[in-house]
Amino acid sequence: MLYVGSRTTDPYYNLAFEEYIFTSFRDEDVFLLWRNAPCMVVGSYQNICRETRVPALRRMGIPVLRRISGGGAVYHDLGNLNYSLITRQEGAADYERSLAPILEALRAAGVHARKNRTCDLAIGEKKISGSAQRAAGGRLLHHGTLLFDADLTALEEISVRGKNDCFQTKGTPSAICAVTNIRPHLARDMTMETFQRRLLDYMVPDLSNRLELPEAQCAEVRRLRDDKYRSWEWTWGKTPAFTYERSCVFAGKPAAISYRARKGIVADARIDSPVIDGPLAASLLNGARLDPDGFADICRKLAGERSEELLELLM
Numbered sequence: 001m002l003y004v005g006s007r008t009t010d011p012y013y014n015l016a017f018e019e020y021i022f023t024s025f026r027d028e029d030v031f032l033l034w035r036n037a038p039c040m041v042v043g044s045y046q047n048i049c050r051e052t053r054v055p056a057l058r059r060m061g062i063p064v065l066r067r068i069s070g071g072g073a074v075y076h077d078l079g080n081l082n083y084s085l086i087t088r089q090e091g092a093a094d095y096e097r098s099l100a101p102i103l104e105a106l107r108a109a110g111v112h113a114r115k116n117r118t119c120d121l122a123i124g125e126k127k128i129s130g131s132a133q134r135a136a137g138g139r140l141l142h143h144g145t146l147l148f149d150a151d152l153t154a155l156e157e158i159s160v161r162g163k164n165d166c167f168q169t170k171g172t173p174s175a176i177c178a179v180t181n182i183r184p185h186l187a188r189d190m191t192m193e194t195f196q197r198r199l200l201d202y203m204v205p206d207l208s209n210r211l212e213l214p215e216a217q218c219a220e221v222r223r224l225r226d227d228k229y230r231s232w233e234w235t236w237g238k239t240p241a242f243t244y245e246r247s248c249v250f251a252g253k254p255a256a257i258s259y260r261a262r263k264g265i266v267a268d269a270r271i272d273s274p275v276i277d278g279p280l281a282a283s284l285l286n287g288a289r290l291d292p293d294g295f296a297d298i299c300r301k302l303a304g305e306r307s308e309e310l311l312e313l314l315m
Helices: 011-024 054-060 095-108 152-158 192-203 215-229 278-285 292-314
Strands: 002-005 030-034 039-042 064-066 074-076 080-088 114-116 120-123 126-136 139-147 167-169 210-212 242-250 253-262 265-272
Touching: 011 030, 011 039, 011 064, 011 080, 011 126, 011 139, 011 215, 030 192, 054 152, 054 292, 074 080, 074 152, 080 095, 080 192, 095 114, 095 120, 095 126, 095 139, 095 192, 242 292, 253 292, 265 278, 278 292
Parallel strands: 002 030, 002 210, 039 064
Antiparallel strands: 030 080, 039 074, 080 139, 114 120, 120 126, 126 139, 167 242, 242 253, 253 265
């Protein structure tokens, strides 16, 4: 098995890096370990607005990215360790086979984890890891998170408590599970760096099988990062079609908001409120891209100093 290292915590680069390795390394099994600066990563078939608190993400400066596999939304920060296991595809998707070596590596590092549900790992009854898979071209990408010392308060704020049932969509919903970090459960404390090194030593003990991409290939990763993972078309344009309906209170007055979107483009938008210019709202929203910054601009035009309050109701 090979290990290919990434030295950056740029989430856009790391998702592109993972996809590049998955599509380019065709002959050998590959193991990756990587960390991201704070970000929200959603599954390929998810509605971002349904699964996260988009206005809170925007206020906190936390970007949202879409990955190439299915599954649910996950919060990444530097206290979370991501792993990827790329192997030959053998039959149907099999989480048991993919999770087995990860469990063995965790136990070797002193983590008493177990498989829970289809694709989760847990300590006791609390989740420490979720995983997802993508199969293509005879190759299987299995990847997951490992909550080592993550900010669980931020995870709760922007994800777990952020589900918005006003969105009616066929997009994949995220499961709600109680979570915990690995670090408090260790018999002997260790840093993230030590934890990462122990997992790597178990999975790829031969130093000669550890490598980094040459500059030419890094340039290809950066091109994929910029063309795909930073693009509106991939992140928001792939949002499954949905309708949004909400009865609420805005500026102390009753209000009703509705719109629909397909391929990330808004249509049939309507805001009924005594303090909002309804025709102007419809003209600004219809045809607009589903995008938090774009919606924020529209809210400033409609609500002035109350724009953040309106944005909370729109997304």
